[in-house]
Amino acid sequence: MSKLNLIGLPKSELETRLQDLGEKRFHGRQLFKWLYSVRQYDFELMTDLSKELRDKLSDSFEISGLKAEDHKISVDGTEKFLFRLDDDKPIETVVIPSEEEDRRPSAGSGRNTACISSQSGCAVGCFFCATGTMGLLRDLTAGEIVGQLMFLRDKYGPSAFSNVVMMGMGEPLLNFENVINAIRIMTDEIGLNISPKKIVLSTSGITPKIKKLAEEKVGVRLALSLHAATQEKRQVIMPIAKTFKLDNLMKAVRQYADSSKLPVTFEYILFDGFNDTRQDIEDLSRLVRGLRCKINVIAYNRVPGLDFKRPSDDKINWFGRELNQKVKAVTVRQSRGRDIEAACGQLAARKFEKDRVSAQI
Numbered sequence: 497m498s499k500l501n502l503i504g505l506p507k508s509e510l511e512t513r514l515q516d517l518g519e520k521r522f523h524g525r526q527l528f529k530w531l532y533s534v535r536q537y538d539f540e541l542m543t544d545l546s547k548e549l550r551d552k553l554s555d556s557f558e559i560s561g562l563k564a565e566d567h568k569i570s571v572d573g574t575e576k577f578l579f580r581l582d583d584d585k586p587i588e589t590v591v592i593p594s595e596e597e598d599r600r601p602s603a604g605s606g607r608n609t610a611c612i613s614s615q616s617g618c619a620v621g622c623f624f625c626a627t628g629t630m631g632l633l634r635d636l637t638a639g640e641i642v643g644q645l646m647f648l649r650d651k652y653g654p655s656a657f658s659n660v661v662m663m664g665m666g667e668p669l670l671n672f673e674n675v676i677n678a679i680r681i682m683t684d685e686i687g688l689n690i691s692p693k694k695i696v697l698s699t700s701g702i703t704p705k706i707k708k709l710a711e712e713k714v715g716v717r718l719a720l721s722l723h724a725a726t727q728e729k730r731q732v733i734m735p736i737a738k739t740f741k742l743d744n745l746m747k748a749v750r751q752y753a754d755s756s757k758l759p760v761t762f763e764y765i766l767f768d769g770f771n772d773t774r775q776d777i778e779d780l781s782r783l784v785r786g787l788r789c790k791i792n793v794i795a796y797n798r799v800p801g802l803d804f805k806r807p808s809d810d811k812i813n814w815f816g817r818e819l820n821q822k823v824k825a826v827t828v829r830q831s832r833g834r835d836i837e838a839a840c841g842q843l844a845a846r847k848f849e850k851d852r853v854s855a856q857i
């Protein structure tokens with residue numbers, strides 16, 4: 497019989513499991529600390545647990561992390577890992593260095609952003625996204641979500657990253673319970689001990705779940721993948737916008753900003769000839785008026801086989817400058833890791849397609 501993997505179990509569940517073994521609950525807390533704070537994965541080396549308890553643990557449980565199948569490093573320092581889960585499903589994790597200088601994780605500067613996945617594939621199907629072409633393969637467990645961060649710390653040490661964005665493959669709010677459990681492990685002082693303010697949850701706009709996220713009071717920052725500032729335009733590129741209309745969505749976003757007391761980030765990918773006009777700037781600035789927010793304007797990272805194009809550098813800079821006249825906090829970001837297919841899901845989608853074709857032959 498296969499043993500239960502402890503990675504990803506909430507602290508309270510570890511305590512209950514220990515109680516079920518006839519042990520004191522506080523041993524669950526000790527175990528939690530060994531797993532995430534110390535990152536010790538060998539029961540034998542958990543020295544403040546008795547020999548008898550260590551034997552019981554290794555008889556009943558295992559501690560199993562993620563293993564990378566592929567690793568690419570871009571000329572700009574962005575790193576991408578492709579993982580195969582136990583059932584062979586692919587996911588990706590990207591580490592993006594700070595833009596000021598080359599801050600590769602291996603350089604240990606600690607100012608990197610870890611972009612993690614919450615699902616393998618994605619059901620939302622945004623028309624510009626490589627992950628969207630795969631459909632949903634499955635939700636990640638909480639262990640597979642935090643496992644991406646543990647892998648990076650195991651590889652590069654505690655300063656492997658300083659910020660976390662849930663902006664990789666998948667829609668985090670459609671894997672709600674596992675994502676919340678993962679966030680609790682990330683932010684626990686004896687867990688991965690990451691400040692909630694350093695974690696961004698990025699959503700395509702699942703309105704009821706934004707409200708639910710506010711109720712959970714996990715204190716993470718919210719980012720909305722907006723990409724178009726009117727209902728009509730947004731539903732052209734994001735089918736989910738037909739279900740969750742922009743006016744209600746913006747109400748939920750404003751409520752989240754009020755209750756969390758944190759500014760909201762809007763991600764706005766610029767597509768050539770679609771959302772890059774003066775009218776788009778007017779619409780966008782009107783939409784966010786009065787809201788404490790930041791707008792990230794991101795140049796589209798072209799995905800082979802999809803129709804969207806990246807605007808010229810001049811157009812991108814013009815858009816950022818003009819928008820900045822109307823909205824205080826605007827950043828213009830070039831896509832990172834273009835030479836290693838670092839756009840959301842690109843590498844995994846290509847491998848997935850290759851596997852699918854070879855399975856058909």
Ligand code: SF4
Binds near residue numbers: 621627665667
């Ligand atoms: S952009 Fe995000 S929500 Fe949209 S299909 Fe891609 S992974 Fe899913």
